Amino acid sequence: MQSQELVVTSSPHLRERTSVAEIMWTVNFSLVPVMLAASYIFGLRALAIIAVGIISCALTEYIFLRARNKEVTLSDGSAVVTGILLALTMPPTIPLWVVAIAAVVAISLGKQVFGGLGNNPFNPALIGRAFVTAAYPVLITTWTFDGQTAATPLNLKMMEGEITPYWNLFIGNIPGSLGETSAFLILLGAALLIYKGYLNWRIPAGMLSTVFLLTWLMGQDPVFHLLAGSLLLGAFYYATDMVTTPVTTRGRWIFGVGVGIFVVIIRLWGGYPEGVMYSILLMNMTVPLINRFTRPRSLGEVK
Amino acid sequence: MSVATFKKGVHPPYNKLYSSNKEIQQIPQPDEIIIPLQQHIGAPLEPVVKRKDQVKRGQLLADTDSFVAAPVHASLAGEVTAVEKVPSSQGGRVLAVRIKPGEDQEEELAETPGGELEEVSPDEIRQAVRQAGIAGMGGAMFPTHVKLVVPEGKNIDHLIINGAECEPYLTVDHRIMLERSEQIVDGLRYLMKATGAEKGLIGIEDNKPDALKAMKSAAAEFDNIEVRATETKYPQGGEKMLIKALLGRDVPVGGLPLDIGVVVNNVATAAAVTAAVRKGRPLIDRPLTVTGEGVNNPGNFEVPLGTPVGDVIKAAGGFAGEPGKVILGGPMMGQAQASLDVPVVKGTSGILVLPRSQLEKYSPAPCINCARCVDVCPMYLVPTRLEKLAQQEKLDKLEEYQVMNCIECGSCSYICPAQRPLVHYIRVGKAAVTARNKSEQGGS
Numbered sequence: 001m002q003s004q005e006l007v008v009t010s011s012p013h014l015r016e017r018t019s020v021a022e023i024m025w026t027v028n029f030s031l032v033p034v035m036l037a038a039s040y041i042f043g044l045r046a047l048a049i050i051a052v053g054i055i056s057c058a059l060t061e062y063i064f065l066r067a068r069n070k071e072v073t074l075s076d077g078s079a080v081v082t083g084i085l086l087a088l089t090m091p092p093t094i095p096l097w098v099v100a101i102a103a104v105v106a107i108s109l110g111k112q113v114f115g116g117l118g119n120n121p122f123n124p125a126l127i128g129r130a131f132v133t134a135a136y137p138v139l140i141t142t143w144t145f146d147g148q149t150a151a152t153p154l155n156l157k158m159m160e161g162e163i164t165p166y167w168n169l170f171i172g173n174i175p176g177s178l179g180e181t182s183a184f185l186i187l188l189g190a191a192l193l194i195y196k197g198y199l200n201w202r203i204p205a206g207m208l209s210t211v212f213l214l215t216w217l218m219g220q221d222p223v224f225h226l227l228a229g230s231l232l233l234g235a236f237y238y239a240t241d242m243v244t245t246p247v248t249t250r251g252r253w254i255f256g257v258g259v260g261i262f263v264v265i266i267r268l269w270g271g272y273p274e275g276v277m278y279s280i281l282l283m284n285m286t287v288p289l290i291n292r293f294t295r296p297r298s299l300g301e302v303k
Numbered sequence: 304m305s306v307a308t309f310k311k312g313v314h315p316p317y318n319k320l321y322s323s324n325k326e327i328q329q330i331p332q333p334d335e336i337i338i339p340l341q342q343h344i345g346a347p348l349e350p351v352v353k354r355k356d357q358v359k360r361g362q363l364l365a366d367t368d369s370f371v372a373a374p375v376h377a378s379l380a381g382e383v384t385a386v387e388k389v390p391s392s393q394g395g396r397v398l399a400v401r402i403k404p405g406e407d408q409e410e411e412l413a414e415t416p417g418g419e420l421e422e423v424s425p426d427e428i429r430q431a432v433r434q435a436g437i438a439g440m441g442g443a444m445f446p447t448h449v450k451l452v453v454p455e456g457k458n459i460d461h462l463i464i465n466g467a468e469c470e471p472y473l474t475v476d477h478r479i480m481l482e483r484s485e486q487i488v489d490g491l492r493y494l495m496k497a498t499g500a501e502k503g504l505i506g507i508e509d510n511k512p513d514a515l516k517a518m519k520s521a522a523a524e525f526d527n528i529e530v531r532a533t534e535t536k537y538p539q540g541g542e543k544m545l546i547k548a549l550l551g552r553d554v555p556v557g558g559l560p561l562d563i564g565v566v567v568n569n570v571a572t573a574a575a576v577t578a579a580v581r582k583g584r585p586l587i588d589r590p591l592t593v594t595g596e597g598v599n600n601p602g603n604f605e606v607p608l609g610t611p612v613g614d615v616i617k618a619a620g621g622f623a624g625e626p627g628k629v630i631l632g633g634p635m636m637g638q639a640q641a642s643l644d645v646p647v648v649k650g651t652s653g654i655l656v657l658p659r660s661q662l663e664k665y666s667p668a669p670c671i672n673c674a675r676c677v678d679v680c681p682m683y684l685v686p687t688r689l690e691k692l693a694q695q696e697k698l699d700k701l702e703e704y705q706v707m708n709c710i711e712c713g714s715c716s717y718i719c720p721a722q723r724p725l726v727h728y729i730r731v732g733k734a735a736v737t738a739r740n741k742s743e744q745g746g747s
Contacts, residue, residue: 007627007662008641010727012713013634013655014315014471018720020668076668118669118721200674247674247687296683298705299543300553 020117023198023242024077030189031084031237037185038178042092042144046178052096053087054080056103064112078117082106085125085237088179089230089277093142101135102128122284123241126277133277145175152176153228154273169227179237180230190236203245204235206256207263214264231263234276244284251287251294258283306509307548308534311681313714315471315537315635317510322594323474325602327482330618332404336609337389337646338364338375339399343438344445345371350400356383359411361585364400373438373446373649378587378607379404392612392631392638392645399646402609417580420492425451428497428580435579436649437586441465441476441540441569442632444650447576450566451497460564462500463549464491464573466507466514467533467540470633473653475592476570478603480507480514483574484521490573491528493580498566503528505570506545510535537635538712542567544681556708571652586649593619597626597656606647612654613643619654627659635713668721676715676725682708686715686725693732698739701732709733 038046061079065072074080086106090099106128114120133140143152152175153164168174172182179186193199208226216222225231239245239259246255259279266275340348346369352358358377366374381404391397417423417431433448453459464487468476480487491503505522507515509532522528533539533548543554545567552563560567568576571589578584587608594601599620606615612629616622630637631651647654676686684705692701706729715725 006629006639006641006643007659008639009628010724010730011630011632011634011636011638011711012717012726013628013630013637013639013657014717015663015665015722016313016315016718016720018718019722020671020673020720023671023673023720073668078671116669118671197675198673242671242673245672247672247677247685249677291685291688295685295688295704296677298556298683298708299547299681300555300558300708301683301705302555 020078021076024081026196026198027081027193027237028077028084030192031088033185033188034088034179034182034233035084037172037182038088041172041181042178046092048096049090049092049094049099049178050084050087052099053090053103054083056100057083057086057107060104060107061112064108065116068112068116070116073117076117079107082111082124082128086128088233089125089129089177091140091143091177093144094139098132098136098139102132105131118243120243121287122281123238123244126238126281129277130281143175150175152273153224154267157224157228158273163221163224164228166223166227169224177230179233183227183232186232186236193236199236199240200252202249202252203240203256206253207235207239207260208232210257210260211263214261215268218264218268220268225267229274230276234280238276239280239283244287246287246290246294248291248294248296250296251290254290254294255283255287258286306532306534307506308536309539309544309547309681311679311683312536312538312544313679313717315717317471317535319472319474319477319510321472321601322592322603323477325474325478327475327478327590327603327605330604330606330610330615332379333607333610333614334403335384335611336379336402336404336607337399337611337644338378338402338609339389339391339397339646339648340365340375341391341397342375342444342608342648342650343373344443345369345373345449348372348374350386350398352383352386352400354383354385357381358383358402359409361411361587371446371449373436374434375400375436376585376587377402378609380408380410381405390642390645392640392648392651394638412583417583419581420489420496423493423496423580425497425499428493431580431583432497432576435575435583435585437572437575437579438649439569440571440575440589440649440652442636442650442652444648447568447572450561450568451494453498453561457561458564459498459500459561459566460502461550462491462495462498462503463545463565463567464503464505464570465540465542465545465567466505466518466570467545468511469508469535469537469540470635470637470653471537472594472655473592473633474594475590475603475652477511477514479570479574479590480511481517484517486574486577487518487570488521488525488528489581490576492525493576494566494568494573495527500566501527504549505530506533506549507531508533508535508539537714538681538710541681541710541712543710556705589647589649589651591615591647591651592653593656594653595656596661597623597658599623608648609646611644611646612640615647615654616643616656622656623658625659626656627662628657630655630657635717636711665722667723670721670723673720675718675720679714679718681712681714682710684709686729689732690723690725690728693728693735696735698736701736706732706736
């Protein structure tokens with residue numbers, strides 16, 4: 001018997017089949033309804049924005065990986081996730097070159113400078129979005145609907161005190177960024193991810209319940225606050241980015257609640273009508289600390 | 304009916320159908336047996352035989368005065384051809400007695416202080432178990448008699464028999480429970496008497512309803528013995544998980560089950576205890592499963608200890624196709640072997656052969672903090688963090704993160720979507736911490 005050819009590795013000798021690529025591509029797939037809705041509501045221009053986001057992210061990732069002499073791992077789908085998530089934060093009128101700049105910043109400053117996939121402290125898509133928010137404040141806040149310039153529901157509320165009907169918010173018949181329109185389709189995609197175990201429900205649960213409770217306590221309309229703006233999309237897709245969120249169960253609750261508190265502070269007292277992006281980025285910073293202080297008590301450990 | 308369980312864990316494909324309905328069979332007598340002297344955790348043994356000695360089946364080959372040790376016996380009668388170092392299935396080399404079995408297989412049973420349950424004292428049970436050289440047959444190979452000594456000030460209230468058999472592929476415990484139910488129950492009663500435990504519990508995963516039924520009927524006449532179904536989930540058969548599932552108690556970090564009034568023994572061990580105490584029979588054969596897509600006739604076999612793995616595989620019809628990995632134990636915690644000459648030892652519960660065509664090459668991707676390892680770790684550790692700390696050799700941090708509490712079940716590596724060898728690095732970290740603490744103790 002050819003015993004010298006036996007393979008010797010350490011246990012376990014069985015592996016579950018899920019891969020990083022499968023997780024990433026499932027996230028992409030779960031966003032298809034939201035992307036289709038965006039193109040239905042805002043026209044084909046929405047698809048162009050998404051395409052530019054994806055291609056620019058992928059290209060930047062490719063260049064950086066080559067420059068760093070690393071294996072090109074575009075097939076893991078993570079750069080595509082960033083591209084889609086970035087595009088979904090853009091208003092439908094944004095010039096395509098702004099999207100491209102945002103994508104380059106997202107992948108380079110948001111991800112590759114930290115060492116690439118798994119090492120970035122901040123959500124890369126939000127880094128890209130934060131950059132263009134600062135660099136092109138007017139372009140990034142120009143909203144249209146049915147070809148007309150229009151105010152987003154949160155703007156309407158901030159400026160005019162006007163509350164958009166819930167039903168319009170729920171089905172997405174409103175002005176806004178590409179991805180923040182239909183609450184229903186966001187929940188549909190998120191449901192798939194939760195079912196597959198690729199999305200930890202504690203973060204959105206902590207975030208949404210915090211926003212609901214605080215806005216209600218402040219005498220605001222909590223349902224409006226849940227449905228308007230990018231809260232749902234942020235809660236299910238940006239605040240749950242695995243790389244940049246805590247690994248412990250208690251940590252996920254703390255993270256979600258923390259994001260929720262910042263959202264309410266910015267929405268009610270800040271200069272911006274919406275605060276989801278900055279809230280998530282702020283909480284991203286606290287993740288190492290949260291992980292450290294929420295280390296689970298090991299079985300049989302006495303404190 | 305409620306099913307006892309623990310939190311977290313994983314659900315690997317169980318693949319037990321290859322062998323679960325195959326009765327335990329004898330194998331043809333091997334041409335040579337190799338009995339390693341170290342088949343237990345504890346003090347090394349001194350050989351009491353030398354080259355050219357004729358030994359009988361069951362004759363003592365090596366022993367020591369140390370308490371924490373299990374002597375070894377000749378599993379077949381024949382001539383000692385050498386006492387020398389051989390490759391160990393655990394890695395490295397160990398002193399072993401080589402025996403060329405003869406045609407006449409005369410058995411010599413030791414004079415033991417054993418007998419029927421009513422006749423023996425707890426001390427006599429412990430002595431008989433030690434003389435028989437019984438060591439944990441679930442795989443840990445901890446000398447069984449040591450577990451039966453209840454230290455001053457401690458009290459054992461529950462004796463648990465582990466019939467969970469959560470490792471995929473393995474079916475030997477399942478078969479023992481079907482074919483030797485009464486022997487297991489008797490063993491449990493001896494073990495209860497030895498420890499003074501008032502209650503006996505037998506935990507079996509609910510994917511073995513026939514074993515549950517057989518054990519229940521074997522234990523029916525004893526009010527103080529209860530057979531309980533546990534959830535089919537890996538690592539349900541881990542000692543700490545089983546105690547948690549059946550009694551809801553936590554084994555303290557760095558402590559033993561006896562600290563919380565529990566002693567756990569595997570079903571095969573319990574059966575061996577009965578043979579040892581009642582008949583004075585040393586542990587010289589053990590049943591095991593030979594299985595996997597890489598063998599022709601998977602099954603369960605009664606094998607003389609020391610039989611080379613290759614001979615056991617032959618008894619199971621030999622390799623199907625080109626073998627890729629030969630694993631002693633199950634796929635989750637078993638050890639892959641480089642050679643087919645390594646012998647079956649007391650803790651060998653199975654031989655798993657995976658064909659080369661089935662092996663996959665894993666190339667670890669970066670950790671994406673998905674925390675699936677954290678979510679499945681039955682010991683509530685943070686494997687992703689432990690892996691990094693082990694790589695960076697941060698020993699103090701490793702201890703702070705309770706690395707020593709890892710039971711090495713491999714659930715983290717199993718579930719990792721980035722295919723990182725988490726438990727491998729955690730083992731490295733544990734070894735580094737142990738080595739450091741040892742040298743500090745020695746130095747001060």
